[in-house]
Amino acid sequence: MNLPTLELASVTAGYGNNPIVRDFSARLEAGTITTLIGGNGAGKSTLLRAIYGTNRLFSGKILFQDEAIEYLPPWERLKRGIGFVPQGRCNFPAMSVGENLKMGCYTLPAARHATAIDRVTGLFPLLGEKRRTEAGNMSGGEQQVLEMAMVLLLEPSLLLLDEPSLGLSPKMQADVFATVRRIATTGVTVLVVEQNVRGALLISDRALVMEQGRKFMEGPAAEVRTDPRIRQAYLGGNIQQTAA
Ligand SMILES: Nc1ncnc2c1ncn2[C@@H]1O[C@H](COP(=O)(O)OP(=O)(O)OP(=O)(O)O)[C@@H](O)[C@H]1O
Numbered sequence: 083m084n085l086p087t088l089e090l091a092s093v094t095a096g097y098g099n100n101p102i103v104r105d106f107s108a109r110l111e112a113g114t115i116t117t118l119i120g121g122n123g124a125g126k127s128t129l130l131r132a133i134y135g136t137n138r139l140f141s142g143k144i145l146f147q148d149e150a151i152e153y154l155p156p157w158e159r160l161k162r163g164i165g166f167v168p169q170g171r172c173n174f175p176a177m178s179v180g181e182n183l184k185m186g187c188y189t190l191p192a193a194r195h196a197t198a199i200d201r202v203t204g205l206f207p208l209l210g211e212k213r214r215t216e217a218g219n220m221s222g223g224e225q226q227v228l229e230m231a232m233v234l235l236l237e238p239s240l241l242l243l244d245e246p247s248l249g250l251s252p253k254m255q256a257d258v259f260a261t262v263r264r265i266a267t268t269g270v271t272v273l274v275v276e277q278n279v280r281g282a283l284l285i286s287d288r289a290l291v292m293e294q295g296r297k298f299m300e301g302p303a304a305e306v307r308t309d310p311r312i313r314q315a316y317l318g319g320n321i322q323q324t325a326a
């Protein structure tokens with residue numbers, strides 16, 4: 083139960099000559115959900131991209147299931163089981179939802195496509211209902227769900243989610259959180275960045291807090307949730323938060 087899926091050791095990462103995330107260390111255990119909290123521009127997306135390999139790693143080590151992966155390109159990391167759902171909209175807006183899901187299967191053997199698509203439409207019935215809808219005509223939130231489904235088709239063992247509930251109605255946010263929880267109970271390790279900090283902390287085992295690219299705090303989600311500094315900065319009483 084205590085096997086680390088991912089270990090970050092003093093990761094410094096960013097873009098060009100600009101390190102954004104600095105000296106960041108963390109350990110994610112198998113089957114756990116960790117939420118990464120931080121203000122706008124803190125470097126949360128930058129850290130997820132560093133784990134997936136789409137930006138520059140200046141120094142530090144990234145171990146995935148005990149293998150150093152920091153020199154591997156993103157597709158090699160994907161092959162090993164790292165799935166990344168970036169912030170934003172879907173990739174193939176002019177195709178139907180069903181066609182998008184078929185595209186998402188392209189690295190799987192043909193014999194597994196139908197089962198993989200059935201599995202994710204089971205997780206997100208909405209996608210089955212909208213199979214013939216052009217993906218670009220769905221709401222932003224629905225497109226976000228499609229993106230998550232596309233990555234889940236490949237059965238990752240580590241799932242990196244950047245703002246999965248952004249733009250979703252409270253009901254759909256709750257659905258996404260419940261789904262993330264369900265995914266983790268199947269043994270998948272999840273690292274999630276969320277604007278709905280309260281909702282994310284409620285489904286998470288642990289939390290990492292980043293300020294200006296550095297780790298500011300970490301601990302069990304239940305403890306971080308009650309920390310006065312976190313309450314003040316991210317769960318502020320004067321800010322209306324959507325409960326999951
Ligand atoms: N592609 C890029 N090239 C250069 N700098 C970038 C790039 N993406 C982000 N940055 C810079 O890195 C810093 C951190 O950005 P990042 O997107 O990681 O923040 P974030 O914590 O995800 O913020 P948000 O909550 O707004 O999504 C910002 O100053 C941003 O300008």
Ligand SMILES: [Mg+2]
Nearest residue numbers: 126127128169
């Ligand atoms: Mg971001």
